[in-house]
Amino acid sequence: MDVIIQPEPVAPMVAPAVSERSQARRETVRVLLRRPAFIIGNIVIFGWIICAVLGQRITPYDPFNYFAAGHLPPSPEHWMGTDRLGRDVLSRVMVGSRDVLIVAPLAALLGVAAGTLLGLIMGYYRGRVDDVLSRLVEAFLALPVILVGLLTLVVLGTSPLVVIFVVGILFTPIVARTVRSAVLSERELDYVTAAKLRGETGLFILSREIFPNVLGPTVVEMTVRFGYAIFTVATLSFLGVGLQPPSPDWGLSVSQEYTNMISGVWWSTLFPALAIASTVVAVNLIADSLQSALNE
Amino acid sequence: MARFITRRLLLALVTLWLLATIVFVIANVLPADVGRTILGPFAPQESVDALNHRLGTDRPIVVRYVDSMKGIITLDFGESFVSGQPVLPALLGAVGRSAKLAGLALIITIPISIIAGLYAARRRDRKADRAIVLLGVTSSSIPEFITATILVVVVGVQLGWLPVVATAPPNADIVTQIRYLLMPAIAMAIVYFGYIARMTRAGAIDVLQSDYARTATMKGLTTSQTMRHHVLRNALVPTVAVIAVQIGYLFGGIIAVEKIFNYNGMGATMLFAAQNKDLPMLTAGVLIIGIVYMMATLAADVIMAWMNPRIRLDATA
Numbered sequence: 001m002d003v004i005i006q007p008e009p010v011a012p013m014v015a016p017a018v019s020e021r022s023q024a025r026r027e028t029v030r031v032l033l034r035r036p037a038f039i040i041g042n043i044v045i046f047g048w049i050i051c052a053v054l055g056q057r058i059t060p061y062d063p064f065n066y067f068a069a070g071h072l073p074p075s076p077e078h079w080m081g082t083d084r085l086g087r088d089v090l091s092r093v094m095v096g097s098r099d100v101l102i103v104a105p106l107a108a109l110l111g112v113a114a115g116t117l118l119g120l121i122m123g124y125y126r127g128r129v130d131d132v133l134s135r136l137v138e139a140f141l142a143l144p145v146i147l148v149g150l151l152t153l154v155v156l157g158t159s160p161l162v163v164i165f166v167v168g169i170l171f172t173p174i175v176a177r178t179v180r181s182a183v184l185s186e187r188e189l190d191y192v193t194a195a196k197l198r199g200e201t202g203l204f205i206l207s208r209e210i211f212p213n214v215l216g217p218t219v220v221e222m223t224v225r226f227g228y229a230i231f232t233v234a235t236l237s238f239l240g241v242g243l244q245p246p247s248p249d250w251g252l253s254v255s256q257e258y259t260n261m262i263s264g265v266w267w268s269t270l271f272p273a274l275a276i277a278s279t280v281v282a283v284n285l286i287a288d289s290l291q292s293a294l295n296e
Numbered sequence: 297m298a299r300f301i302t303r304r305l306l307l308a309l310v311t312l313w314l315l316a317t318i319v320f321v322i323a324n325v326l327p328a329d330v331g332r333t334i335l336g337p338f339a340p341q342e343s344v345d346a347l348n349h350r351l352g353t354d355r356p357i358v359v360r361y362v363d364s365m366k367g368i369i370t371l372d373f374g375e376s377f378v379s380g381q382p383v384l385p386a387l388l389g390a391v392g393r394s395a396k397l398a399g400l401a402l403i404i405t406i407p408i409s410i411i412a413g414l415y416a417a418r419r420r421d422r423k424a425d426r427a428i429v430l431l432g433v434t435s436s437s438i439p440e441f442i443t444a445t446i447l448v449v450v451v452g453v454q455l456g457w458l459p460v461v462a463t464a465p466p467n468a469d470i471v472t473q474i475r476y477l478l479m480p481a482i483a484m485a486i487v488y489f490g491y492i493a494r495m496t497r498a499g500a501i502d503v504l505q506s507d508y509a510r511t512a513t514m515k516g517l518t519t520s521q522t523m524r525h526h527v528l529r530n531a532l533v534p535t536v537a538v539i540a541v542q543i544g545y546l547f548g549g550i551i552a553v554e555k556i557f558n559y560n561g562m563g564a565t566m567l568f569a570a571q572n573k574d575l576p577m578l579t580a581g582v583l584i585i586g587i588v589y590m591m592a593t594l595a596a597d598v599i600m601a602w603m604n605p606r607i608r609l610d611a612t613a
Contacts, residue, residue, distance in 0.1 A: 037430070139314030142586045146548035147566060148322065151578045154570050155327050231439050235552050238441050239567060258445060258556060262460055266449040273445045277438045284437035
C-alpha cells in the first residue's frame with residue numbers, strides 16, 4: 001500500500017519553519033483527537049499496557065501457580081473459565097499482553113530504523129546503489145514472512161531476542177520501499193537544492209533536511225509495522241517457534257488449547273484469541289487515523 | 297508487449313537468484329554447524345560429523361553455494377533429512393493441496409471485496425463507506441488463526457453448520473470436499489477482504505476524481521454507467537497488483553490455518569519439517585513459495601500492462 005505523501009510547505013528561513021512545523025503538528029493532534037477510531041484504539045492499547053505493567057498485582061488469581069480443576073467453564077469465580085491445567089484464563093489473558101507488548105514494538109522499531117536508513121540512502125543517492133538495493137529489496141519481498149521466520153527460528157533456535165531480530169529484519173525492506181518513495185519526491189524540492197548549493201554534505205542533507213520531512217510517513221509506517229509485528233509474533237507463537245512456555249502469551253495459549261475446541265471447551269482458546277484480535281485492531285485503528293490525519 | 301514481458305522476465309530471474317542466495321545464507325551461513333543445529337547440543341560429535349557428511353555440509357561454503365544454485369536450475373532440491381526421499385515431489389503434492397484451499401479463498405474473497413470497494417467509493421465518506429473501511433481495517437489486521445478459531449467456535453461447534461476439519465473422507469465427491477474446505481477458506485478470505493476492498497476503493501476514488509470520469513458524468517451518463525465503462529478497468533489496476541502480492545501472503549497465513557483445521561497441505565509439511573529440523577525441506581519450501589509469489593507478481597504486471605497501456609510504455613521507454 002502506497003502512502004501518499006504531500007510535501008510540507010517549505011519556509012525560507014529556519015526559525016519560522018520550526019514554528020510552522022510545530023503548528024502543523026498541533027493541528028494534526030487536534031484532527032486526531034476528533035477521530036473516535038483513534039481514541040478507541042488508544043484506550044484499548046492503554047488498557048493492555050496497564051495489564052502488562054501491573055501484571056500479577058491486579059489479576060484475580062496467580063496466573064502461573066494457581067491450579068483449580070481443569071477446563072472449568074466461565075463462572076462467577078472464573079469469569080473466563082480455567083485452562084487444561086486449571087489455571088485461571090482471565091488472569092493469564094491479563095498478563096499475556098506482557099511479552100507481545102515488548103517483543104512486537106522492538107521488532108517494529110528495528111525494522112523501521114533499519115528500513116528508514118536504507119530508504120533514505122536508496123532514495124537520495126539513486127543510481128547504482130539504488131538499483132542494487134532495490135533488487136535486493138524485491139527479493140526480500142518475495143519471501144513469505146511467516147515461512148522464513150519459521151526457517152530462521154529453527155536454524156538459530158528460538159528466544160525473544162531472535163524473534164525480535166528475525167521479524168525486524170523481515171520488515172526492513174518493506175519500510176525501506178515506503179521511505180524511498182517519500183524521499184524521491186522530497187529530493188527534487190527547492191530546499192534540498194538550496195542545501196546542496198550551500199555546500200552541505202550528503203549526510204547533513206539526509207539527516208537534517210530530508211529526514212524531518214519524511215518523518216510523517218515514517219511514523220505511520222511505525223504504527224502499521226507495530227500492528228503487523230503483533231500479527232507475526234502471535235502467528236509464530238501459535239506455530240510453536242515464537243514465545244515459549246510457560247509464557248502466558250496469547251498466541252501460545254491458543255496453540256496449546258485449540259484442540260479442545262472440538263470437545264466444546266471454547267473459553268480457553270477464544271479469550272486469548274479475542275485479546276490478540278483487540279490489540280491488532282486497536283493498533284491498526286491508530287495507524288489508519290494517523291495516516292489519514294497526516295494526509296489531510 | 298513482447299519487449300515488456302522479456303524485460304520483466306529477466307528482472308524476475310535476477311530476483312530469483314537473489315532470493316535463492318538469501319535462503320542459502322539463512323540455512324547455511326547463519327548456523328555455525330548445520331549438523332549440530334539439527335541434532336542439538338547433546339548429540340555426540342561423531343553423529344554430528346556423520347550427518348554433516350551425509351548432508352554435504354562438511355564441504356566448503358562456496359562449493360555448497362554453487363551446488364545449491366545448480367540444484368535450483370535442474371529442479372533438484374535435495375533429499376528430506378527425515379524421509380530420505382527427494383523433497384520436490386512431496387512439496388509439489390502439498391502445494392497442490394494448499395492451492396485448492398487458497399484458490400477457494402480467493403474465489404470467495406475477490407468478487408465480494410471488489411464489489412464492496414466499488415460501492416464504498418461511490419458512497420465516499422457516507423455511512424456505508426465508513427462501515428466498509430472499518431470492516432476492512434478490522435478484517436485484515438486479525439491473524440488468520442484467530443479468525444479461524446472464532447469461526448470454529450461459532451460456526452463449527454456452537455451452530456454445527458460446517459465440519460471443523462478440512463480433510464474430507466476419502467473418495468468424497470467435489471461438493472463434500474468443498475464443504476470441508478469452506479471454513480478454512482472463509483477464515484483466509486476474511487483477511488484478504490480488507491486489503492482488496494481498500495485497494496479497489498482507493499483506485500476507484502482516484503479515477504472518479506479524474507477529468508474523464510467528470511466528462512462522462514457531465515455528458516449525462518448515470519453513475520453506474522460511468523462506473524462500468526470508465527472507472528472499472530482503471531480502478532482495478534492497483535487491485536490486481538494487491539491480489540498478486542496477497543497470493544504470496546496467502547501461503548504464509550495458510551500454515552496456521554492448516555494447523556487449526558488439520559489439513560495436510562504446505563503448512564503441515566513445513567511445520568513437520570520445522571519440528572524435525574528438516575532443513576532441505578524447509579529451504580525448498582521457502583524457495584517454492586517465493587517462486588510462486590514472483591510468478592504471481594509477474595502475471596499481475598502483464599495483466600496490468602494489458603489493462604493500462606501507459607504502464608508498458610513506461611517500462612520499455
